Amino acid sequence: MQDFSFPAPPASPDTESLRAEVREFLGTELASRPASERIKSWSGFDADFSRKLGERGWIGMTWPKAYGGHERSALERYVVLEELLAAGAPVAAHWIADRQSGPLILKVGTEEQKRAFLPRIAAGECFFCIGMSEPDSGSDLAAVRTRAVPIEGGWRVNGTKLWTTYAHHAHCMILYCRTGAAEERHGGTSQFLVDLTLPGVTIRPIADLSGERHFNEVVFEDVVLPASALIGPEGNGWNQVMSELAYERSGPERFLSTFVLLVELIRALGASPSDQATDAAGRLGAQLVVLRRLSRSVAGMLQKGENPALQAAVVKDMGAIVEQEIPEIARQLVATEPALRSPDVLSAVLGYAILNAPAFSLRGGTREILRGIIARGLGLR
Amino acid sequence: MHSPFGQVLKAIRENEPRAIPLGYRTERSFQNPLPDNGPESPFTPRGPKVSETSQIVWDTAARLFTEQFTPQELHRAEAGEWLGAQWDRIEELGLPLALVPEEDGGVGLDAIEGAMLVRIAGSFAVPLPLPETMLANRLLAAAGLPLAAGPATVAPVRLDDRLTLARTEGGWRLSGVAHRVPWGRSAAVLVGLAEHEGRVLAVRLTGAQVRTEPGVNLACEPRDTLRIEGVAAESAVAPLPDGFGLAECFAMGAALRTAAIAGAVGRVLEMTVGYANDRVQFGRPIGKFQAIQQSLAIMAGHAAAAAGSADVAAEAMHDGTVLLPIAAAKARAGEAAGSVATIAHQVHGAIGFTHEHSLHFLTKRLWSWRDEFGNEAHWNRVIGRRMIAAGADGVWPLIAAL
Ligand SMILES: Cc1cc2nc3c(=O)[nH]c(=O)nc-3n(C[C@H](O)[C@H](O)[C@H](O)COP(=O)(O)OP(=O)(O)OC[C@H]3O[C@@H](n4cnc5c(N)ncnc54)[C@H](O)[C@@H]3O)c2cc1C
Numbered sequence: 001m002q003d004f005s006f007p008a009p010p011a012s013p014d015t016e017s018l019r020a021e022v023r024e025f026l027g028t029e030l031a032s033r034p035a036s037e038r039i040k041s042w043s044g045f046d047a048d049f050s051r052k053l054g055e056r057g058w059i060g061m062t063w064p065k066a067y068g069g070h071e072r073s074a075l076e077r078y079v080v081l082e083e084l085l086a087a088g089a090p091v092a093a094h095w096i097a098d099r100q101s102g103p104l105i106l107k108v109g110t111e112e113q114k115r116a117f118l119p120r121i122a123a124g125e126c127f128f129c130i131g132m133s134e135p136d137s138g139s140d141l142a143a144v145r146t147r148a149v150p151i152e153g154g155w156r157v158n159g160t161k162l163w164t165t166y167a168h169h170a171h172c173m174i175l176y177c178r179t180g181a182a183e184e185r186h187g188g189t190s191q192f193l194v195d196l197t198l199p200g201v202t203i204r205p206i207a208d209l210s211g212e213r214h215f216n217e218v219v220f221e222d223v224v225l226p227a228s229a230l231i232g233p234e235g236n237g238w239n240q241v242m243s244e245l246a247y248e249r250s251g252p253e254r255f256l257s258t259f260v261l262l263v264e265l266i267r268a269l270g271a272s273p274s275d276q277a278t279d280a281a282g283r284l285g286a287q288l289v290v291l292r293r294l295s296r297s298v299a300g301m302l303q304k305g306e307n308p309a310l311q312a313a314v315v316k317d318m319g320a321i322v323e324q325e326i327p328e329i330a331r332q333l334v335a336t337e338p339a340l341r342s343p344d345v346l347s348a349v350l351g352y353a354i355l356n357a358p359a360f361s362l363r364g365g366t367r368e369i370l371r372g373i374i375a376r377g378l379g380l381r
Numbered sequence: 382m383h384s385p386f387g388q389v390l391k392a393i394r395e396n397e398p399r400a401i402p403l404g405y406r407t408e409r410s411f412q413n414p415l416p417d418n419g420p421e422s423p424f425t426p427r428g429p430k431v432s433e434t435s436q437i438v439w440d441t442a443a444r445l446f447t448e449q450f451t452p453q454e455l456h457r458a459e460a461g462e463w464l465g466a467q468w469d470r471i472e473e474l475g476l477p478l479a480l481v482p483e484e485d486g487g488v489g490l491d492a493i494e495g496a497m498l499v500r501i502a503g504s505f506a507v508p509l510p511l512p513e514t515m516l517a518n519r520l521l522a523a524a525g526l527p528l529a530a531g532p533a534t535v536a537p538v539r540l541d542d543r544l545t546l547a548r549t550e551g552g553w554r555l556s557g558v559a560h561r562v563p564w565g566r567s568a569a570v571l572v573g574l575a576e577h578e579g580r581v582l583a584v585r586l587t588g589a590q591v592r593t594e595p596g597v598n599l600a601c602e603p604r605d606t607l608r609i610e611g612v613a614a615e616s617a618v619a620p621l622p623d624g625f626g627l628a629e630c631f632a633m634g635a636a637l638r639t640a641a642i643a644g645a646v647g648r649v650l651e652m653t654v655g656y657a658n659d660r661v662q663f664g665r666p667i668g669k670f671q672a673i674q675q676s677l678a679i680m681a682g683h684a685a686a687a688a689g690s691a692d693v694a695a696e697a698m699h700d701g702t703v704l705l706p707i708a709a710a711k712a713r714a715g716e717a718a719g720s721v722a723t724i725a726h727q728v729h730g731a732i733g734f735t736h737e738h739s740l741h742f743l744t745k746r747l748w749s750w751r752d753e754f755g756n757e758a759h760w761n762r763v764i765g766r767r768m769i770a771a772g773a774d775g776v777w778p779l780i781a782a783l
Pocket residue numbers: 129130131132133134137138139140162163164165166215359362363364365366367368369372
């Protein structure tokens with residue numbers, strides 16, 4: 001059995017003034033943003049908002065100042081993230097770059113790559129998307145087929161990435177693809193920093209079940225990348241993508257995606273709800289308190305340079321359950337019918353939550369895959 | 382630091398690095414299926430707040446419990462026997478004084494370390510009133526009353542029970558009925574809590590002053606009805622300081638049960654994973670079947686939540702018994718207790734349903750402890766009311782402050 005413990009999160013005495021600062025900023029910035037928009041949570045896209053966060057120093061918070069970062073602690077960053085999510089701020093534009101692309105560049109990028117990308121990411125001006133999944137490679141990420149072939153001065157890429165969230169708004173993709181022999185499952189893969197404006201890159205929208213466009217198919221046809229696009233050593237793709245997933249799975253967005261609905265539920269319940277409603281709301285509160293504790297513990301482990309991949313999988317798996325429970329409980333407590341464009345706030349927010357809930361246990365690693373990781377940690381596989 | 386246990390702690394605090402391997406690993410087997418849950422357990426807490434001291438508490442207590450609480454002893458306790466020799470060993474180590482400050486003659490663990498001790502005891506299904514006596518002594522020390530020699534307990538433990546305290550000539554009279562008092566029959570000292578003129582007073586009674594009607598929980602731990610009609614001298618009654626109201630004392634009980642649940646849940650996970658790796662059907666260990674793996678992964682999530690809950694509750698107790706985090710913790714851990722017991726029995730199959738197998742020592746405690754000191758509904762309502770009172774825009778600040 002691996003270590004499953006969640007150490008107490010490090011004390012962060014100075015975070016309360018930061019928290020107040022973020023709340024004040026959000027109070028003004030989001031004043032006119034309706035709940036039906038705020039429920040989009042970290043899927044809400046607003047490039048101007050991300051730029052403002054960059055100006056405030058709230059992107060790339062933990063990175064070195066030399067690269068546009070602010071050298072703040074992981075727990076300070078955590079405070080900003082959770083305040084943004086709880087308020088339903090539209091953070092999608094910079095979220096992926098701040099969460100995983102930037103840290104990847106910082107970890108394995110060349111000096112030139114760091115200087116080229118990190119300051120712009122931290123300024124909220126350069127957005128990234130994740131190029132992992134493909135038509136035949138979902139959970140089985142090692143089955144990717146997209147391939148980069150070395151050519152004079154660089155690489156030529158062919159293949160198709162799928163489900164690429166906000167590729168149509170992103171400047172760059174971190175592309176995970178084959179560079180070695182096809183029979184090497186893990187060893188023959190690498191990652192590239194891809195400028196999405198290059199010739200041969202086609203981004204096609206895919207509507208989700210509610211008809212909204214946020215993910216895409218990204219096709220590479222003889223796309224020529226410069227040698228400098230390779231990030232990290234050639235052949236090291238699998239290790240890198242795994243460490244990227246630890247960042248991807250560990251944050252508070254893995255249990256706060258429907259928090260705005262809980263807020264609207266409390267509003268709809270009013271001052272004197274039934275005991276049953278009070279208990280049910282309280283139960284959700286209790287779940288969130290404990291999840292938040294575990295999640296902050298993971299942030300603390302990341303700060304210390306540990307690899308809490310197992311703990312992150314535990315938190316994401318439990319977090320998705322609670323995120324998916326919130327709409328199911330809300331609809332039992334308030335007699336309303338879910339409808340996306342309803343003038344009734346709860347109805348609209350509930351509608352969005354129900355339509356998006358299936359994704360919570362798919363994206364970033366499905367429930368079954370996470371539980372497989374946990375089972376391996378338990379020594380069963 | 383008067384106890385030998387305290388001296389061990391002191392020595393360790395002053396001398397590092399300390400010795401580790403303690404050599405109390407036991408074989409995992411049908412005869413002794415409660416496996417070692419010592420320092421290498423995946424749920425052994427670590428991190429900044431887990432000091433050397435807690436590690437030593439963990440080690441020392443785990444070694445003692447491994448030696449003293451074999452399935453034979455657990456069966457004897459379940460049959461109603463008082464394990465006097467084992468209790469004496471616990472007292473020799475000073476464990477009942479864990480939560481009493483050093484200047485008051487205790488071991489001086491803080492609440493976080495004390496809760497850790499309860500967690501370990503929970504993981505061994507220790508069939509003795511250790512948390513109860515720790516709590517009783519903490520209250521006695523807080524009130525400035527003499528500590529208990531021998532096992533002790535606190536009453537009332539149910540919110541709908543109230544004891545009344547009245548002045549008599551030269552002393553006080555404490556009266557009332559307290560239901561489901563843990564280990565009431567075994568307690569040499571009963572700490573009765575009662576409100577008098579707006580303050581909470583602690584009354585130190587001896588067992589002789591109480592009429593006991595025996596009752597038990599599902600694990601056959603004594604949960605007795607106490608008919609209290611006792612006269613206490615002036616010197617046996619004292620007010621509790623701020624932060625020790627009836628609600629807070631109840632919450633301390635809940636925090637300690639949360640710790641015990643976390644310990645038991647961690648152990649059940651370990652036993653169940655061990656069993657899944659050992660038990661062969663269809664030519665391979667059942668743990669190789671994905672359905673079993675998924676169930677155990679869910680169990681691991683609950684175990685993590687229970688451990689996190691225990692940490693939240695212990696820190697809240699440490700910070701002056703803040704009610705709301707304890708409410709969240711007891712509610713979440715209670716939920717974990719039920720789910721974990723269900724999955725554990727499913728994976729263990731029929732053998733786990735026998736009286737011979739040790740799984741039930743833990744699962745019956747989980748089914749009991751989740752309802753003691755407030756069940757999930759009770760604590761969820763406490764939180765729910767605060768959320769409702771905070772209003773929609775106050776919910777996040779409330780949660781973020783916990
Ligand atoms: C909203 C959304 C946004 C996304 N954004 C991105 C993005 O930006 N970039 C990106 O690269 N990807 C993205 N994804 C893709 C996501 O990572 C994949 O959906 C996910 O990895 C699962 O792959 P799949 O959908 O092909 O399902 P499959 O892997 O085909 O799985 C289907 C079902 O089979 C189960 N299953 C598969 N293998 C096993 C196994 N070994 N044992 C047990 N059960 C198994 C799965 O758990 C699932 O229930 C996004 C997905 C969604 C829904």
